[in-house]
Amino acid sequence: MSNYIYNYPEQYAQDIVSSFDLTPPIDLTKICETLELKINYEPLYSIEALLIVSAGKKNIIIDNSRAIYPQRERFTIAHEIGHYIMPWHENLQQCDKIVNFDSDDEVENQANDFASELLVPKSNLLEDIKGKRITLTLIKDLAEQYGVSLVVMARRVLQYADSEAVVLIYYPNGKKYVQMKSKTFKEELKDGCITKSSAHKLLTSYNTSAEIKDVLESSIWFKENGDTYKIIEESMFQNNLGRVFTLLRKADDDDILDLLWDI
Ligand SMILES: [Zn+2]
Known part of the structure; x- marks a missing residue:
């Protein structure tokens, strides 16, 4: 790749942000217009999106045979701009x-x-998370501010966060898909259903609210390694997807203080 201006995808993205003088939420329409990339919607069925650059035409085609959430579509368009750039x-x-x-x-x-x-x-993100505790509320607020999905924002936040934390998707059968671990997170998740977790409660009870924050022993979620400590679980039921979005984080001194006040 040494013949190119930059070697890393991130550098191409940074170049666009600074040369177009953009701030979040990033205006993808402006980028596409300037690059003369047309966005079309067609039923593609088997794939989500296409980029076709041929005979002077530059097209991004988005599959409209499936439900498209605005944040998801923004990520898809940004992904295709990446291929183009x-x-x-x-x-x-x-x-x-x-x-x-x-x-x-x-x-x-x-x-x-x-x-x-x-x-x-x-x-921008480093400024926005500086000195802040990584919570579900923070991730949700930032996702809205930047116009991205919860998963995309959680991945970005945990990429740079100092706290020991993990974000995962939890399904009713106990299947867990880890979305991102922070650099310092070393634990291994237990297999199968975590029956004492809030995530599990959200999927098995019809009387719970859509969101639960709880303080748990680490051994409820993580495989034993002789060291048990308090963790914060924040779980949110994603009704439209039939799954739970969960953030687990090692409790810090402030969390323990909050806990004492609550009692
Ligand atoms: Zn692609």
Whole structure:
């Protein structure tokens, strides 16, 4: 890649943010207009989006045969802009399961790295999380502020957070999909249903509110390693997806103080 201006997807994203003088929420329409990239909606069925650059035409095509959430669509468009901008990416890209972030395809991962930096620029995010405790409320507020999904924002926040934390998706059968671990998070999640967790309660009880914050022993969620401590679980039922979004974080002194006040 040494013949290109930059070597990393993030650098291409930073270049666009600074040369277009953008601040979050990033105006993707403005970027597409300036780059003369057209966005079309067509039923593609088997894939989420396409980028086609051919014979002077530059098109991003979004599948409209499925429900598209605005934040999800923004990430898809940013991902396709990434393919277009990175000079070593081919002129035809067929993209699916973009926000699963589990592709083995390096080109797909680079487009996601580009989209993450474009929509949630590191420099802005660092300012916004400086000195703050990582909570579900913070992640939700920032997701709204930057116009991205909860998962995309949680991944960005945990990428730079100092606290020991993990974000995961929990399904009724006990399947857990870890979205992101902070650098300092070392624990291993227990297998199967975590029956004493708030996530599990949210999926098995019809009387609970859509969100629970709780203080638990670490051994409820994590495999034993001889060291038990208090953790904060914040879980939110995502009704439209039939799953729970969970943030687990090692409790700090302030959490323990809050807990004492609550009693
Ligand atoms: Zn792609």
